[in-house]
Every structure is written in structure tokens, then in C-alpha cells.
Amino acid sequence: MSNTHAPRSAAPRRPDTRRRQVRGRVPGAKRTRPEPPAPETWAQRFRHYAPAAVLPLAVLALAVVAVCFGTILIGGWRLAYLPAAIGQTWLTLNAAPLRIDGVDLGAVPLLPAVGIVALVASRIRAATRRRVSVLDLAAILGLIVLTSLTLSGIALFMVSDASNVFAVAPPHPAAALLAPLGLHLAGFIFGIRPVVWRALARRVAVPPVVVESAHAAWQLVRDLLWAALAVYVLFLVLGQARVSEIGAAYPPLHWSGLLALAALTIAYLPNAAVATLSVLLGGSVDYAGASLSLFDATAVALPPLPIFAAVPPAVPAWAPALMLVPAAIAVRFVLTRDFTLISVAATATWAAIIGIILGLYASGTAGAYGVIGPDLWTLALLLFAWAGVCGLAAWLVALVRGRGEGAAAETGESGGED
Numbered sequence: 001m002s003n004t005h006a007p008r009s010a011a012p013r014r015p016d017t018r019r020r021q022v023r024g025r026v027p028g029a030k031r032t033r034p035e036p037p038a039p040e041t042w043a044q045r046f047r048h049y050a051p052a053a054v055l056p057l058a059v060l061a062l063a064v065v066a067v068c069f070g071t072i073l074i075g076g077w078r079l080a081y082l083p084a085a086i087g088q089t090w091l092t093l094n095a096a097p098l099r100i101d102g103v104d105l106g107a108v109p110l111l112p113a114v115g116i117v118a119l120v121a122s123r124i125r126a127a128t129r130r131r132v133s134v135l136d137l138a139a140i141l142g143l144i145v146l147t148s149l150t151l152s153g154i155a156l157f158m159v160s161d162a163s164n165v166f167a168v169a170p171p172h173p174a175a176a177l178l179a180p181l182g183l184h185l186a187g188f189i190f191g192i193r194p195v196v197w198r199a200l201a202r203r204v205a206v207p208p209v210v211v212e213s214a215h216a217a218w219q220l221v222r223d224l225l226w227a228a229l230a231v232y233v234l235f236l237v238l239g240q241a242r243v244s245e246i247g248a249a250y251p252p253l254h255w256s257g258l259l260a261l262a263a264l265t266i267a268y269l270p271n272a273a274v275a276t277l278s279v280l281l282g283g284s285v286d287y288a289g290a291s292l293s294l295f296d297a298t299a300v301a302l303p304p305l306p307i308f309a310a311v312p313p314a315v316p317a318w319a320p321a322l323m324l325v326p327a328a329i330a331v332r333f334v335l336t337r338d339f340t341l342i343s344v345a346a347t348a349t350w351a352a353i354i355g356i357i358l359g360l361y362a363s364g365t366a367g368a369y370g371v372i373g374p375d376l377w378t379l380a381l382l383l384f385a386w387a388g389v390c391g392l393a394a395w396l397v398a399l400v401r402g403r404g405e406g407a408a409a410e411t412g413e414s415g416g417e418d
Contacts, residue, residue: 052127087158106364120187
């Protein structure tokens with residue numbers, strides 16, 4: 001049989017010895033993503049930095065709306081309470097005073113405020129991790145200020161509108177707008193890296209000692225606050241008997257009530273740290289028309305909150321020895337830095353400014369108990385004195401040591417010549 005119609009077998013292909021060059025497949029090479037072009041116009045800057053400056057506050061506002069809405073639904077209350085709850089919650093979280101049923105509360109818990117500062121600072125630091133210009137920083141600052149004033153203004157309007165129906169009253173407009181703005185500006189300041197602040201200072205012809213001393217003063221105050229918080233927690237643990245007495249002042253509480261008291265105590269820990277710092281530095285804390293210091297205490301009825309269980313009924317004789325705690329922090333601080341007279345004065349001044357800000361946020365009225373917290377001017381003066389005296393002592397020691405080393409070197413040179 002013929003095979004004329006059988007298909008022919010395909011001829012074998014010659015292997016292609018040519019190799020295509022595959023880009024990005026070099027062993028050991030990392031693929032780098034090209035950096036986006038730097039914004040050049042104001043519109044581009046606002047669009048580029050809006051996620052970092054606007055988004056954190058917007059997300060926080062949406063979270064407040066969701067929590068208030070969920071709480072009202074779970075509690076079975078009327079939705080008419082929602083605007084007042086949203087506005088008051090936003091202002092309280094941002095350390096603004098509140099007034100409910102004729103009771104003023106200016107000493108609000110500061111732990112949420114600390115969290116807001118940390119949130120804003122983290123987003124700003126992520127947005128400025130690459131090279132930024134002065135105009136970029138101005139755009140970020142403008143976005144933060146505009147967003148803060150807008151959200152706080154809306155919250156103030158909600159509370160003001162609800163005050164016609166419910167037993168709430170809006171705080172002073174300046175406090176309602178400036179207290180949140182101060183927190184958001186603090187987040188901006190902490191979010192910018194020190195190297196950027198130094199470059200900005202050179203750009204605007206500000207002496208570098210201004211930036212360096214501000215950073216040093218904050219490190220000193222930060223370490224003092226951590227030490228003060230540790231001392232406060234120690235006294236709170238030692239005052240467990242007073243915690244039980246304070247708990248007995250309430251009707252029988254379920255687990256939800258106990259959890260609320262514990263959460264409120266934790267939320268007031270930053271306030272307690274600032275108050276304890278004022279006491280450790282030699283100042284006092286005002287509460288219920290009385291005061292507490294390392295040298296004297298007035299026995300008065302305290303607010304029924306576990307946070308006050310750390311206040312002893314009487315000051316022990318060894319209490320002034322607690323001033324050794326900030327002294328140790330200050331000595332450690334000055335031993336790790338070189339000071340000049342200008343840097344000592346600048347560091348002490350910045351420490352006093354930080355003390356004023358801490359005193360503003362950590363003190364306020366608490367209904368019938370009056371003003372509770374440290375006096376901001378006393379705290380500022382004490383921080384100025386401690387930073388100034390310790391820095392001056394370190395400068396004098398370095399000066400005397402430098403002169404002694406110089407005299408020894410001259411003596412050695414004269415002896416070598418002989």
C-alpha cells in the first residue's frame with residue numbers, strides 16, 4: 001500500500017542559542033521602586049500630604065461617630081442625643097473642657113490626648129521621611145490647622161445646638177478650638193525629625209542652639225515624667241487600702257462599673273504623672289481647696305476616684321528625700337551633654353515653656369472640688385530652676401576641668417623645654 005498521502009514528519013528545530021535579557025532578574029539585585037516626583041505647586045503639595053495631615057484626624061472623627069452611634073443603639077437611647085454625644089466626645093478626647101448638667105470639668109483625662117499626639121506624629125514622620133522643603137512643611141502645617149479647626153468647630157456647633165434641648169453647655173470657643181489645635185500642633189512638632197528642624201533653623205538663620213536646646217529640654221522633661229509616673233504607681237500600689245475605701249463609697253458595682261473605674265484611672269495617668277512631677281520638684285498640687293507637697297498636706301475629702309488613692313493622709317517625715325529622684329535624672333542628663341552658658345539658658349527656657357503647656361493641659365476645674373492639678377507657673381519656674389542650676393553646675397565643672405587640663409599641659413611643655 002502506498003504511503004504517498006502520509007504526513008511528513010516535521011523537521012527538528014534548531015535550538016535557539018540566543019538568550020533574551022530579562023530585566024530585573026539579576027541574581028542578588030533588589031528591585032527598587034522609583035520615587036514619585038516631588039510636588040512643585042501648592043495644589044500638588046496639598047494633594048500629596050493630605051493623607052498624612054488630614055486622614056488621621058478624619059479617621060478619628062469617624063471613629064467617634066461610630067462609637068457614639070453604637071453606644072446609643074446598644075443603650076436604647078434616642079438618636080436625638082447623637083449630635084451632642086459626637087461633639088462632646090470629640091472635644092473631650094482632644095482635652096477640651098466640658099460642662100454637663102451645670103458641672104464644669106476642665107481636668108479631663110489626658111491619655112486619649114497623648115494617643116492623638118502620637119497618631120499625628122507617626123503619620124507626619126512617615127510623610128516626611130524623605131527630603132522635604134520649607135514649602136512642604138508649610139503645606140502640612142496648613143492642612144493640620146485647617147482640619148483641626150474645622151472638626152473642632154463642627155463639634156462646638158453640635159454641642160451648642162444641643163444645649164438648647166439637653167443639659168449640656170458648650171465650652172468657651174477659645175478653649176474648644178485651641179485645646180485640640182495645640183495637641184495636633186504637638187503631633188506636627190514631634191513628627192518632624194530633629195535633622196529637619198536643624199536644617200529649617202539654618203534656612204531661616206536661627207542659631208542651632210535653639211533647636212538643640214529644645215530637643216534636650218524635652219528629653220529632660222520626658223525622663224522626669226517617666227520617673228514621676230513610676231513614683232505615682234508605687235504610691236498607688238501602697239494605697240490599696242484607700243482604693244477599697246473609695247470603692248465602698250459607690251453602690252454595689254457590677255463588672256462593667258468596675259471596668260469603667262479602672263479605665264478612668266488609667267486614662268488619668270498622664271495627669272497624675274504631671275502632678276507628681278510638680279510635687280517631686282518641690283512644688284505642690286491643688287485639689288479641693290487644699291494642697292499637697294513633700295512638706296505638708298491638708299486632709300480634705302477627695303473626689304471618689306481610685307486615682308486619688310495615691311494621696312497619703314499625712315506626709316511622712318522622709319518625704320523630702322523623694323527629691324533625689326528628679327536630682328538623679330537631672331545629674332544623668334547633664335553628664336551626657338556639653339553645655340555653654342547660652343545652651344544652659346536656652347534649655348532652661350524651653351523646659352519652662354514645656355512646663356507651662358503641661359500645666360495648662362493637666363489642671364482644671366472639677367465641679368465642686370474646684371481646681372485640681374499643679375499650678376502651671378510654679379511648675380514652669382521649677383523646671384527652669386532645675387534645668388538651669390544643673391546645667392550651670394555642669395558648665396562650671398567643665399570650665400574648671402578645662403582650665404586644670406590647660407594648666408597641666410602648659411606645665412608639661414615648660415618642663416620639656418627645660
